[in-house]
Amino acid sequence: MGLSPESRARFNLERASVLVLDESPMGMSILVQILTGFGVKTLHRCEKVEEAKETIAKVEVDLIVCDSMGAGGEGYDFVSWLRTSKIEPNCYAPVLLTSGHTPSHAVQKARDCGAHFIMAKPLTPIAVLERIIWIAREGRRFVECDTYVGPDRRFKNDGVPAGMTGRRRDDLQGDIGEAQSPNMDQEVIDSLMKTRRVEL
Amino acid sequence: MSSVRIHTPPVKLAKLLRTPGGLPVAEAVQRAGAGLAGLKNDCLGELTTMLDQAEACALRAGADYDAALTGELYDIVAKPIGVPSVCGLAAIDTALISLSDLLDYLKGQQRWDANAVAVHLRACRLLLQTEGAADAAGTQAILAGLRKVSQRYARPE
Numbered sequence: 132m133g134l135s136p137e138s139r140a141r142f143n144l145e146r147a148s149v150l151v152l153d154e155s156p157m158g159m160s161i162l163v164q165i166l167t168g169f170g171v172k173t174l175h176r177c178e179k180v181e182e183a184k185e186t187i188a189k190v191e192v193d194l195i196v197c198d199s200m201g202a203g204g205e206g207y208d209f210v211s212w213l214r215t216s217k218i219e220p221n222c223y224a225p226v227l228l229t230s231g232h233t234p235s236h237a238v239q240k241a242r243d244c245g246a247h248f249i250m251a252k253p254l255t256p257i258a259v260l261e262r263i264i265w266i267a268r269e270g271r272r273f274v275e276c277d278t279y280v281g282p283d284r285r286f287k288n289d290g291v292p293a294g295m296t297g298r299r300r301d302d303l304q305g306d307i308g309e310a311q312s313p314n315m316d317q318e319v320i321d322s323l324m325k326t327r328r329v330e331l
Numbered sequence: 332m333s334s335v336r337i338h339t340p341p342v343k344l345a346k347l348l349r350t351p352g353g354l355p356v357a358e359a360v361q362r363a364g365a366g367l368a369g370l371k372n373d374c375l376g377e378l379t380t381m382l383d384q385a386e387a388c389a390l391r392a393g394a395d396y397d398a399a400l401t402g403e404l405y406d407i408v409a410k411p412i413g414v415p416s417v418c419g420l421a422a423i424d425t426a427l428i429s430l431s432d433l434l435d436y437l438k439g440q441q442r443w444d445a446n447a448v449a450v451h452l453r454a455c456r457l458l459l460q461t462e463g464a465a466d467a468a469g470t471q472a473i474l475a476g477l478r479k480v481s482q483r484y485a486r487p488e
Contacts, residue, residue: 136360143353147344157377157414160370168363170354193344202405223340231412232431234405235439252413253424256363260356267344276335283337 134261142264148173148191152183152209153198153229162196162229165256169263180209187213187221194263197246199230204237206230207244214245214280223273225266229254245281247271367417374418375459381411382455389448396443404448405434422470423458426451429477436484447480 149171153159159176166174175190177183180200186192195213200206206228216222228246241249247266250258272283291297354362388404409431415423430451437443454473 134356136357138356141353141355142348142359143350144347145353146350147347155410157370157374157411160373161367161413161417164366164370165363168361168366169359193347201410202402220340220343223342225342225344229413232409232428232435234409234431234435253416253421254413255416256360256367257356259363260359263344264348267342267348269342269345270339271342272337272339274335274337 134257134264136257142169142260144169144171144263146173147171147193148175149194149196150175150177150183150186150192151196152177152180152200152206154178154200154205155198158198158229161254165254165259166196168256169260180205183209184212187216187218192221192224194267195224195226197226197228199228199233199237199241199249202234202237204233204240207237207240207246210244210246210281225263227259227262227266242284243279243281245279247282371418374414377411377414378418378420378423378459381407382452382459386452386456389445389452392443392445392448394443394445396437396441398438398441401434401438401443405431405438408434420458422474423455425474426455426458426477429474429481430455433481433484436481440484442484444484447483450480451477 151162175186197206226246228249231252233241248262274283291302385407412427
């Protein structure tokens with residue numbers, strides 16, 4: 132995506148209600164400094180999962196920034212709980228998960244918890260902003276089934292994995308030939324496909 | 332076959348981001364950076380405390396693998412990942428990630444390597460004391476060495 136730190140493009144997070152979940156005081160301070168720098172005024176700071184659950188039940192949030200929280204991955208469990216909580220509209224809120232280190236036994240949890248994006252620490256302001264703008268994009272589908280509730284993990288449109296048969300009606304079948312030219316950027320493809328209002 | 336529901340919920344955040352007013356990206360990033368710079372002293376203090384705790388924990392280790400101690404040390408060193416970069420000490424983040432990898436591998440294989448852990452902790456202490464003042468090539472050589480040590484225990488995919 133490549134958002135330039137020198138960009139003069141404007142964005143507005145002043146009216147966004149953001150929940151931050153991080154058990155480490157320093158981790159929390161870093162996120163708070165980044166988000167307040169972006170103009171966020173309503174921050175719900177939670178150091179424990181229980182506090183975050185209570186906040187989700189009480190107030191509407193527009194964005195959740197959540198740490199994976201240790202080897203046990205309590206942060207992943209929180210996101211799984213959120214997605215299946217049926218507390219609307221919060222259960223559909225964009226979730227940015229941050230993680231310092233993901234131990235091998237937690238990799239599957241991290242992948243399947245239902246977060247919109249997982250960011251590896253260390254965090255930089257430009258990377259966080261880029262991801263917030265990215266996860267806020269409209270039109271990302273939400274999948275709800277027995278084993279997974281969360282945003283569609285197939286957001287790259289890479290098609291069916293090699294050697295497998297697609298499970299969806301809109302999966303393309305058959306062999307595809309070698310590329311004749313470099314791939315188009317996903318942003319360009321999206322902009323070509325998106326319906327736009329025409330003004331005459 | 333289980334039922335699958337696919338739908339597109341509205342994203343309020345998208346509308347909020349487009350609301351008139353707000354900040355230019357450049358100003359927002361600069362403000363966030365200034366806020367982070369104000370945390371530098373606290374971050375350095377937290378790193379020193381973490382290293383003290385990690386060294387004390389590693390000293391309690393015996394010759395054999397101890398699941399509880401390995402888990403405790405992992406929690407101590409993995410938690411502050413991301414903090415050193417706020418103080419301009421990104422090399423310590425890399426060293427902490429390497430040590431976290433090492434401890435995760437050791438835990439998976441139920442093994443203990445006191446020397447491998449000690450060399451990581453000594454490198455972190457050195458990088459913290461020099462505050463990144465050491466030459467870049469020297470720092471990169473230290474980090475490459477640590478990576479080699481931790482990757483010795485990585486299982487082949």
